[in-house]
Amino acid sequence: MKSYKTKKIVVNTVYHIFTFVLALVMIYPVVWMVMSSFKETEDVIRTATDLIPDHFTLENYVTGWKGFAGIGFGTFFKNSFIIAGVGTIGAVLSSAVVAYGFARCNFKGKGFWFSCMLLSMMLPFQIIMIPQYILFNNLGWVGTFLPLIVPAFFGGAFFIFLNIQFIKGIPMDLDEAAKIDGCSIYGIFVRIILPLIKPSLVTSAIFSFMWKWDDFLASLIYLTNPLTYPVSYALKMFSDPSSGSDWGAIFAMATLSLLPIFFIFLTMQKYLVEGIASTGMKG
Amino acid sequence: MKKQNTPKKTFGQRLNQEGVAGYILVLPFIFGFLAFTAIPMAMSLGFSFTEYNILETPEFIGFENYIDMFQDPKFVNTFLVTIRYVIFSVPLRLLMALMIAMLLVKSTKLSGFYRAVFYLPSIIGSSVAVAVLWKKMFESNGVINGLLGLVGLPDDTAWLGGEKTAMFTLIVLAVWQFGSSMLIFLAGLKQIPVSLYEAATVDGANGVKKFFKITLPLLTPTIFFNLINQLISGFMAFTQSYVITQGKPRESTLFYSVYLYQNSFTYGKLGYGCAMAWFMTIFVGLLTLLIFKTQNKWVYYES
Numbered sequence: 043m044k045s046y047k048t049k050k051i052v053v054n055t056v057y058h059i060f061t062f063v064l065a066l067v068m069i070y071p072v073v074w075m076v077m078s079s080f081k082e083t084e085d086v087i088r089t090a091t092d093l094i095p096d097h098f099t100l101e102n103y104v105t106g107w108k109g110f111a112g113i114g115f116g117t118f119f120k121n122s123f124i125i126a127g128v129g130t131i132g133a134v135l136s137s138a139v140v141a142y143g144f145a146r147c148n149f150k151g152k153g154f155w156f157s158c159m160l161l162s163m164m165l166p167f168q169i170i171m172i173p174q175y176i177l178f179n180n181l182g183w184v185g186t187f188l189p190l191i192v193p194a195f196f197g198g199a200f201f202i203f204l205n206i207q208f209i210k211g212i213p214m215d216l217d218e219a220a221k222i223d224g225c226s227i228y229g230i231f232v233r234i235i236l237p238l239i240k241p242s243l244v245t246s247a248i249f250s251f252m253w254k255w256d257d258f259l260a261s262l263i264y265l266t267n268p269l270t271y272p273v274s275y276a277l278k279m280f281s282d283p284s285s286g287s288d289w290g291a292i293f294a295m296a297t298l299s300l301l302p303i304f305f306i307f308l309t310m311q312k313y314l315v316e317g318i319a320s321t322g323m324k325g
Numbered sequence: 326m327k328k329q330n331t332p333k334k335t336f337g338q339r340l341n342q343e344g345v346a347g348y349i350l351v352l353p354f355i356f357g358f359l360a361f362t363a364i365p366m367a368m369s370l371g372f373s374f375t376e377y378n379i380l381e382t383p384e385f386i387g388f389e390n391y392i393d394m395f396q397d398p399k400f401v402n403t404f405l406v407t408i409r410y411v412i413f414s415v416p417l418r419l420l421m422a423l424m425i426a427m428l429l430v431k432s433t434k435l436s437g438f439y440r441a442v443f444y445l446p447s448i449i450g451s452s453v454a455v456a457v458l459w460k461k462m463f464e465s466n467g468v469i470n471g472l473l474g475l476v477g478l479p480d481d482t483a484w485l486g487g488e489k490t491a492m493f494t495l496i497v498l499a500v501w502q503f504g505s506s507m508l509i510f511l512a513g514l515k516q517i518p519v520s521l522y523e524a525a526t527v528d529g530a531n532g533v534k535k536f537f538k539i540t541l542p543l544l545t546p547t548i549f550f551n552l553i554n555q556l557i558s559g560f561m562a563f564t565q566s567y568v569i570t571q572g573k574p575r576e577s578t579l580f581y582s583v584y585l586y587q588n589s590f591t592y593g594k595l596g597y598g599c600a601m602a603w604f605m606t607i608f609v610g611l612l613t614l615l616i617f618k619t620q621n622k623w624v625y626y627e628s
Contacts, residue, residue: 054433057428057431057433058433058435060428061428061429061435061439062435062439064425064428065438065439065442065443068442068443068445068446068501069442069445069446071455071458071459071462071501072445072446072449072458074462074468075454075458087466087467090466090467090468090471091468091471091472091474091475136353136354136357139350139353140350140351140353140354142350143346143347143348143349143350143351144350144351147343147344147346147347147350147351148343148344148347149343149344149345149346149347149348149351150344152347152351155351155354155355155358158358158362158363159354159358162358162362164557164613165362165366165606166557166560166561166602166605166606166609167561168561168582168585168602168605168606169366169369169602169603169605169606170361170362170365170366170369171589171602172369172372172589172595172598172599172602173364173365173366173368173369173372173599174361174365175589175590176368176379176595177360177365179379193357193361195353195357196353196354196356196357196358196360196361197353197354197357202354226337226340226341227341227343227346228340228341228346231350252448255452256449256451256452256453258452258453258563258564258567258568259563259564259586262586263586263590274452274453274454275453277453277454277457278453278456278457278568281457281460281568289461292457292461293458293461296453296454296455296457296458297454299452299453299454300449300452300454300455303448303449303452304449307441307445307448311441311444314444314448315440315444315508318505318508318509318512
């Protein structure tokens with residue numbers, strides 16, 4: 043009995059040492075970047091192998107925040123929040139409505155449109171990139187936030203799918219009861235379904251926000267004026283050798299740009315994990 | 326049901342019919358799909374047969390763009406580069422995801438912490454911030470060489486300077502982001518009934534045998550699903566190549582989607598860009614179909 047217990051302790055210890063070291067290796071690049079952002083800028087490379095700064099300083103954040111070409115990072119963050127925020131509101135609301143239609147109503151051609159939705163989940167952005175550009179160019183939208191925000195208001199396939207799964211889990215009895223009480227199909231959505239699908243709304247909102255926040259290619263194509271750049275694009279410009287190479291400042295701004303994602307990750311991890319496990323979305 | 330006493334429906338009643346309401350609710354999607362996906366796709370197909378820059382009207386040139394592609398050494402190169410990237414990064418990422426998922430299936434007090442740490446990279450990995458970080462880490466005087474030097478390994482590799490090492494750098498970044506696949510595997514592993522393992526233990530099967538006879542077969546639907554997802558996103562990878570290596574050295578890391586972007590928006594060859602987009606979509610589509618066709622050979626579905 044005793045030897046069995048000892049063996050178990052040994053196995054557990056080995057397991058934890060192994061997993062813990064592996065976890066440290068995985069997280070090291072991120073920790074290194076965050077720590078470097080607090081180093082004096084000439085120390086970033088000179089003391090690259092030291093994790094803890096010799097002299098802890100916030101100067102990089104002050105210099106970095108000034109941005110480039112006379113535009114501060116305050117502007118870039120504001121742009122990112124507008125694009126990701128408004129886009130997310132549009133995506134969450136429209137996807138919930140569309141999902142309700144798919145999940146609860148029978149109408150002609152439902153199967154066809156449902157397949158179209160599944161198809162658009164798999165389609166690469168590249169295939170529609172050029173005609174979309176031409177379309178938005180003709181509308182005079184290039185150079186504004188509209189091409190980045192407006193498409194979100196017509197439902198995102200992933201979010202529609204996620205919401206459908208969730209709505210299907212709600213018993214039909216609730217709908218029936220509301221119907222008998224005189225509730226219309228739309229009333230059932232607002233009063234019964236919407237309050238019950240909060241978890242999938244939150245999950246959609248989280249993913250939509252993170253994807254929009256990180257998105258780079260679309261802003262590269264559509265935004266022409268540095269005043270409208272989101273953080274992702276600005277960071278790319280900021281790190282280009284032509285704008286200087288103050289690595290302390292670059293890491294400081296990179297760290298700040300990840301802060302909203304870290305925050306969501308730490309507070310909403312449950313929703314993220316469930317969202318991925320139930321739909322297989324990529325993170 | 327009540328047809329006889331409501332011969333004429335009011336507008337409100339009509340709106341409340343399931344067949345009508347369904348369409349109204351789904352309308353945003355239908356409009357968005359037509360305006361932003363279906364019509365653009367059809368247009369893109371049309372443009373792929375033309376010579377077109379944004380200033381002039383498209384000129385029909387038949388299959389010339391498609392023929393030109395295969396005579397364009399840069400096109401052939403970016404296509405092969407992307408395939409090489411996918412061939413290494415996708416299986417390695419899935420393997421890593423599966424191994425770590427097996428490790429984390431054991432529930433301990435630290436499970437939540439481990440899961441969070443392994444998952445984090447896949448959440449931030451495609452951001453420009455991480456791309457910029459990666460570029461700096463792998464520079465000749467960067468932290469990777471520094472750490473290698475500390476443990477006595479060669480510390481003068483120009484990671485981003487050599488063709489093989491630059492590609493390696495991008496693959497490492499891709500593998501590092503195994504977190505979301507890991508979560509999917511973890512969910513799959515937790516669904517395998519414990520009774521199967523217990524029965525196998527009674528029959529005297531060891532761990533390796535249990536893995537190959539129980540875990541792996543029961544996970545094949547999850548592997549299949551992950552594989553298709555990762556293949557599609559692998560072929561579309563953009564930010565890594567654009568920000569970290571800019572395709573260098575000598576275009577050895579110039580990804581297909583970066584070259585597609587350059588043709589369309591830097592060189593203004595929109596017709597050629599559309600042809601490239603269609604070629605890739607058809608290629609990935611056929612590949613997906615091929616994997617679907619093979620699924621009854623290796624994917625195990627419980628009946």
